[in-house]
Amino acid sequence: MPRFLVTYHGSNMPHDAESMAKARDAFMHWAGKTGSALVDPGAPIGASRTISSKGTKDGLADGPFNGWSVIEADDLNAAAxxxxDHPFIGRGGELQMNEPAAV
Structure with missing residues:
Protein backbone atom coordinates (compact mmCIF):
# COMPACT_ATOMS: atom_id res chain seq x y z
CA MET A 1 0.00 0.00 0.00
CA PRO A 2 1.38 3.46 -0.83
CA ARG A 3 2.74 5.64 1.94
CA PHE A 4 2.30 9.39 2.06
CA LEU A 5 4.47 11.97 3.77
CA VAL A 6 2.21 14.48 5.51
CA THR A 7 3.75 17.84 6.34
CA TYR A 8 2.13 20.37 8.65
CA HIS A 9 2.18 24.05 7.62
CA GLY A 10 0.99 27.38 8.93
CA SER A 11 -0.69 26.88 12.28
CA ASN A 12 0.66 28.62 15.33
CA MET A 13 1.92 25.90 17.58
CA PRO A 14 0.58 26.07 21.14
CA HIS A 15 3.16 27.05 23.74
CA ASP A 16 1.36 27.08 27.08
CA ALA A 17 0.88 23.78 28.91
CA GLU A 18 -2.92 23.74 28.70
CA SER A 19 -3.03 24.44 24.94
CA MET A 20 -0.27 21.91 24.31
CA ALA A 21 -2.20 19.25 26.25
CA LYS A 22 -5.40 19.97 24.31
CA ALA A 23 -3.53 19.79 20.98
CA ARG A 24 -1.84 16.52 22.00
CA ASP A 25 -5.15 15.00 23.15
CA ALA A 26 -6.86 16.01 19.89
CA PHE A 27 -4.02 14.46 17.87
CA MET A 28 -4.13 11.25 19.92
CA HIS A 29 -7.90 11.02 19.37
CA TRP A 30 -7.41 11.44 15.60
CA ALA A 31 -4.52 8.93 15.64
CA GLY A 32 -6.71 6.39 17.43
CA LYS A 33 -9.42 6.73 14.78
CA THR A 34 -6.83 6.48 12.00
CA GLY A 35 -5.44 3.23 13.41
CA SER A 36 -2.75 1.32 11.53
CA ALA A 37 -2.96 3.72 8.57
CA LEU A 38 -0.85 6.09 10.70
CA VAL A 39 2.49 4.40 10.03
CA ASP A 40 4.59 6.99 11.87
CA PRO A 41 3.04 9.78 13.93
CA GLY A 42 6.10 11.93 13.27
CA ALA A 43 6.83 14.91 15.45
CA PRO A 44 6.63 18.67 15.69
CA ILE A 45 9.70 20.51 14.43
CA GLY A 46 12.16 21.79 17.01
CA ALA A 47 15.46 23.57 16.38
CA SER A 48 16.14 24.03 12.68
CA ARG A 49 18.98 25.01 10.39
CA THR A 50 18.60 25.73 6.67
CA ILE A 51 21.35 24.87 4.18
CA SER A 52 21.30 26.36 0.68
CA SER A 53 23.63 27.62 -2.03
CA LYS A 54 23.73 30.90 -0.07
CA GLY A 55 25.13 29.19 3.01
CA THR A 56 23.73 28.02 6.31
CA LYS A 57 21.36 29.88 8.62
CA ASP A 58 19.55 29.03 11.82
CA GLY A 59 15.82 28.64 11.46
CA LEU A 60 13.41 27.30 8.89
CA ALA A 61 13.46 27.73 5.13
CA ASP A 62 10.90 30.14 3.68
CA GLY A 63 7.38 29.24 4.73
CA PRO A 64 6.25 27.73 8.00
CA PHE A 65 6.78 24.01 8.47
CA ASN A 66 5.59 22.66 11.80
CA GLY A 67 5.89 18.87 11.68
CA TRP A 68 5.33 15.63 9.79
CA SER A 69 3.65 12.21 9.83
CA VAL A 70 3.53 9.19 7.52
CA ILE A 71 0.25 7.50 6.60
CA GLU A 72 -0.71 4.55 4.39
CA ALA A 73 -3.67 4.69 2.03
CA ASP A 74 -4.78 3.17 -1.27
CA ASP A 75 -4.37 6.46 -3.16
CA LEU A 76 -4.36 10.26 -2.78
CA ASN A 77 -8.15 10.35 -2.40
CA ALA A 78 -8.11 7.81 0.43
CA ALA A 79 -5.23 9.67 2.08
CA ALA A 80 -7.16 12.95 1.86
CA ASP A 85 -10.76 15.72 10.19
CA HIS A 86 -7.17 16.15 11.41
CA PRO A 87 -7.14 18.56 14.39
CA PHE A 88 -4.26 20.62 12.94
CA ILE A 89 -6.67 21.89 10.26
CA GLY A 90 -9.03 23.08 13.00
CA ARG A 91 -6.23 25.26 14.40
CA GLY A 92 -5.88 27.05 11.06
CA GLY A 93 -3.09 24.92 9.61
CA GLU A 94 -2.76 23.12 6.32
CA LEU A 95 -1.63 19.57 5.65
CA GLN A 96 0.30 18.71 2.52
CA MET A 97 0.53 15.06 1.52
CA ASN A 98 3.07 13.69 -0.87
CA GLU A 99 3.51 10.22 -2.29
CA PRO A 100 7.20 9.54 -2.81
CA ALA A 101 8.09 9.20 -6.49
CA ALA A 102 10.05 6.22 -7.72
CA VAL A 103 13.63 7.13 -8.59
Whole structure:
Protein backbone atom coordinates (compact mmCIF):
# COMPACT_ATOMS: atom_id res chain seq x y z
CA MET A 1 0.00 0.00 0.00
CA PRO A 2 1.38 3.46 -0.83
CA ARG A 3 2.74 5.64 1.94
CA PHE A 4 2.30 9.39 2.06
CA LEU A 5 4.47 11.97 3.77
CA VAL A 6 2.21 14.48 5.51
CA THR A 7 3.75 17.84 6.34
CA TYR A 8 2.13 20.37 8.65
CA HIS A 9 2.18 24.05 7.62
CA GLY A 10 0.99 27.38 8.93
CA SER A 11 -0.69 26.88 12.28
CA ASN A 12 0.66 28.62 15.33
CA MET A 13 1.92 25.90 17.58
CA PRO A 14 0.58 26.07 21.14
CA HIS A 15 3.16 27.05 23.74
CA ASP A 16 1.36 27.08 27.08
CA ALA A 17 0.88 23.78 28.91
CA GLU A 18 -2.92 23.74 28.70
CA SER A 19 -3.03 24.44 24.94
CA MET A 20 -0.27 21.91 24.31
CA ALA A 21 -2.20 19.25 26.25
CA LYS A 22 -5.40 19.97 24.31
CA ALA A 23 -3.53 19.79 20.98
CA ARG A 24 -1.84 16.52 22.00
CA ASP A 25 -5.15 15.00 23.15
CA ALA A 26 -6.86 16.01 19.89
CA PHE A 27 -4.02 14.46 17.87
CA MET A 28 -4.13 11.25 19.92
CA HIS A 29 -7.90 11.02 19.37
CA TRP A 30 -7.41 11.44 15.60
CA ALA A 31 -4.52 8.93 15.64
CA GLY A 32 -6.71 6.39 17.43
CA LYS A 33 -9.42 6.73 14.78
CA THR A 34 -6.83 6.48 12.00
CA GLY A 35 -5.44 3.23 13.41
CA SER A 36 -2.75 1.32 11.53
CA ALA A 37 -2.96 3.72 8.57
CA LEU A 38 -0.85 6.09 10.70
CA VAL A 39 2.49 4.40 10.03
CA ASP A 40 4.59 6.99 11.87
CA PRO A 41 3.04 9.78 13.93
CA GLY A 42 6.10 11.93 13.27
CA ALA A 43 6.83 14.91 15.45
CA PRO A 44 6.63 18.67 15.69
CA ILE A 45 9.70 20.51 14.43
CA GLY A 46 12.16 21.79 17.01
CA ALA A 47 15.46 23.57 16.38
CA SER A 48 16.14 24.03 12.68
CA ARG A 49 18.98 25.01 10.39
CA THR A 50 18.60 25.73 6.67
CA ILE A 51 21.35 24.87 4.18
CA SER A 52 21.30 26.36 0.68
CA SER A 53 23.63 27.62 -2.03
CA LYS A 54 23.73 30.90 -0.07
CA GLY A 55 25.13 29.19 3.01
CA THR A 56 23.73 28.02 6.31
CA LYS A 57 21.36 29.88 8.62
CA ASP A 58 19.55 29.03 11.82
CA GLY A 59 15.82 28.64 11.46
CA LEU A 60 13.41 27.30 8.89
CA ALA A 61 13.46 27.73 5.13
CA ASP A 62 10.90 30.14 3.68
CA GLY A 63 7.38 29.24 4.73
CA PRO A 64 6.25 27.73 8.00
CA PHE A 65 6.78 24.01 8.47
CA ASN A 66 5.59 22.66 11.80
CA GLY A 67 5.89 18.87 11.68
CA TRP A 68 5.33 15.63 9.79
CA SER A 69 3.65 12.21 9.83
CA VAL A 70 3.53 9.19 7.52
CA ILE A 71 0.25 7.50 6.60
CA GLU A 72 -0.71 4.55 4.39
CA ALA A 73 -3.67 4.69 2.03
CA ASP A 74 -4.78 3.17 -1.27
CA ASP A 75 -4.37 6.46 -3.16
CA LEU A 76 -4.36 10.26 -2.78
CA ASN A 77 -8.15 10.35 -2.40
CA ALA A 78 -8.11 7.81 0.43
CA ALA A 79 -5.23 9.67 2.08
CA ALA A 80 -7.16 12.95 1.86
CA UNK A 81 -10.17 11.29 3.50
CA UNK A 82 -7.99 10.08 6.40
CA UNK A 83 -6.72 13.63 6.91
CA UNK A 84 -10.04 15.44 6.46
CA ASP A 85 -10.76 15.72 10.19
CA HIS A 86 -7.17 16.15 11.41
CA PRO A 87 -7.14 18.56 14.39
CA PHE A 88 -4.26 20.62 12.94
CA ILE A 89 -6.67 21.89 10.26
CA GLY A 90 -9.03 23.08 13.00
CA ARG A 91 -6.23 25.26 14.40
CA GLY A 92 -5.88 27.05 11.06
CA GLY A 93 -3.09 24.92 9.61
CA GLU A 94 -2.76 23.12 6.32
CA LEU A 95 -1.63 19.57 5.65
CA GLN A 96 0.30 18.71 2.52
CA MET A 97 0.53 15.06 1.52
CA ASN A 98 3.07 13.69 -0.87
CA GLU A 99 3.51 10.22 -2.29
CA PRO A 100 7.20 9.54 -2.81
CA ALA A 101 8.09 9.20 -6.49
CA ALA A 102 10.05 6.22 -7.72
CA VAL A 103 13.63 7.13 -8.59
Missing amino acids: KLLS
